[in-house]
Amino acid sequence: MSKVSTSDFRNGMVLDMDGELYSITEFQHVKPGKGPAFVRTKLKGIVNGKNIDKTWRSGENAEAVRVETRDYQYLYNDGEIYFLMHTDTYEQVPINASQVERKGFFVDGQNCTVVVNADEETVLYAEPKDHIEAVVEQTDPGVRGDTAQGGSKPATLESGATVNVPLFINEGEKIRVDTRTGEYIERAK
Template sequence: MATTADFRNGMCLDMEGQFYFIVEFLHVKPGKGPAFVRTKLKNVQTGRVIDKTFNSGVKVDEVRIERRPYQYLYQDDMGYNFMNNETFEQISIQKSLINGVDFLKEGESVEVVTHAESETVLYADVATHVVLQITYTEPGLKGDTATNTLKPATVETGATVRVPLFIETGEKIKVDTRDGSYVERAK
């Protein structure tokens, strides 16, 4: 059990059988009336963000979570298969629980967040930025660097990314996995 004084960003709460992460919180002491805590909570299963206000000092159920590095091995009909980097234990995770799954390639490391008591996987995060090779894009024309026009390009994982006109097939680019946007050319 924790109280509102223990709130911190990233803390996981159990409310009515659902797990929520605290995205942000603010302790408010109005001139009149009791203090309260205004929070933004993200549902682990659905990803929905809700606003909730707690009276100051209220007890809440804190969920202990663990973050572990796993390496992506392969995909089959059971889901995406990962191996723990320390114990070599293998687990299978559903596609819906992996953030940035379209940019996941074999051998990449991901951070898997699990419920500490039940060992159930809450979600997995691919690195924020990944370097991928372009397998196909329309050829660019010389001098097409002045405008901010973008064209579609297919990367080695099969995902499509919008890239500037001067990017060619075979080049490596850095991609932001949160929204699938082009960041820069990779060295």
């Protein structure tokens, strides 16, 4: 860990505050007309998921933690443990289900991102890629002429997630989904 000044704050920087890790999601330098300058930040807990606001005096120091993102391939899970494989070393890593974000979008064999504390070499959390391709396992058949404009219907993906898809999508088709919002993007080619 290293000390960083508030003037070095950047979005995505990870700070250690009282033993908890927080990522800066937003920051703003404020110079009021009267009084000293300060920095207003919005932080998201990496492990606990809490969102907090914190104000820092200008020039104040904080503990920065160096994190790295690494590509892993999702293999399978047994309910409590998710098993991932490093794409370069083929080393398998078990991760607790509590450390996995957006679980419904993990598809067997697809790559995911693992965020690691680089100083301690510990896994902080794993998340699917922002866009994935998945097969539609179950959806109602779309009937032509049901709506004046487009329309949507729920569809269950092979990963278990449910997303709204256009009426023309049928079971067995492969689609692209944005995992951050859970929205349908397009048919996969």
